[in-house]
Amino acid sequence: MSYEKYRSTMNESQYANLLLGKLKEYPCISSVETVSFFSSVFVHRFETYLTSISPTTNTVFKAKADNYEGYYQKLLDVLFATDVSIVEAFARAKYYLDRIFYNMTSKGNLNYGYIPEVLLTAEELESELGVTEETVHYYSERGLEITEGYGRKKYPLHNVFYWNKNLWMARLQVLNQAFQSRDRTHEEIKKEVEFTIQEFQFLYKTHFKEHDKTILDPSNLENPTGFYELRPLPQELKGLNKK
Structure with missing residues (x-):
């Protein structure tokens, strides 16, 4: 173009x-x-x-x-x-x-x-x-x-x-x-993390931890950056639930 x-x-x-x-x-x-x-x-x-x-x-x-x-x-x-x-x-x-x-x-x-x-x-x-x-x-x-x-x-x-x-x-x-x-409340951040995890599981038809174990080389994925960003989300959600 x-x-x-x-x-x-x-x-x-x-x-x-x-x-x-x-x-x-x-x-x-x-x-x-x-x-x-x-x-x-x-x-x-x-x-x-x-x-x-x-x-x-x-x-x-x-x-x-x-x-x-x-x-x-x-x-x-x-x-x-x-x-x-x-x-x-x-x-x-x-x-x-x-x-x-x-x-x-x-x-x-x-x-x-x-x-x-x-x-x-x-x-x-x-x-x-x-x-x-x-x-x-x-x-x-x-x-x-x-x-x-x-x-x-x-x-x-x-x-x-x-x-x-x-x-x-x-x-x-x-x-x-x-x-x-900066524009979101604690609850809004928590809901967004939960939604992102659910979205991942829906798209890949699998639980996040199970999918993580099957990925031997994330660089072969279409969106490797997204994979690395998503991987820590379950742990982040645990931290949000404790607050």
């Missing part, structure tokens, strides 16, 4: 760079102002890809944000870059903005609105990644982005970039888990 038609226009890129230049002049603005500012920059920088960015209604900003200076500089570098495709630039920039938002808040997420042309159906994403429906579903719960309100087209193109870059996929999963964990 060619992504060239999703490049930003020069005028919009120039305007985004102008905004970024102003941000460098006033680095001490509040967390709320920083998110608002970057939202505006993103919409102009990626105007052929993105329509809006907004915090969820349950967002709570910290009185004092955790340090995010390293991510801040990396985000600026990506937004100023002109030597990468729009999809790759957005994928990298989105990760850094989400990471900054996480450090600034104690609750909430950022909602991204996309133009329909950059969204894929589940079948199209499966074809792009060369995986099964089960694998797409598995990783959709662990970091691959899904957006609602566009019918069957709900997977943004930048998921392909993350999938093809192991390091970025790992970063995405860690950040996704961090967002999920």
Whole structure:
């Protein structure tokens, strides 16, 4: 699939760079102002890809944000870059903005609105990644982005970039888990672990411990990463039940 038609226009890129230049002049603005500012920059920088960015209604900003200076500089570098495709630039920039938002808040997420042309159906994403429906579903719960309100087209193109870059996929999963964990109660976490174990047993038609013993070489599985992630869940559930 060619992504060239999703490049930003020069005028919009120039305007985004102008905004970024102003941000460098006033680095001490509040967390709320920083998110608002970057939202505006993103919409102009990626105007052929993105329509809006907004915090969820349950967002709570910290009185004092955790340090995010390293991510801040990396985000600026990506937004100023002109030597990468729009999809790759957005994928990298989105990760850094989400990471900054996480450090600034104690609750909430950022909602991204996309133009329909950059969204894929589940079948199209499966074809792009060369995986099964089960694998797409598995990783959709662990970091691959899904957006609602566009019918069957709900997977943004930048998921392909993350999938093809192991390091970025790992970063995405860690950040996704961090967002999920902070917004859930103890009971919600416990129910999710129980559901994941039941889902595994249903898919493989076997008890988890029995299946674990039959796997001599997990690297031969279609989803070895998922196997390693699932293996400690029964022990994790025991710990949750003791609390």
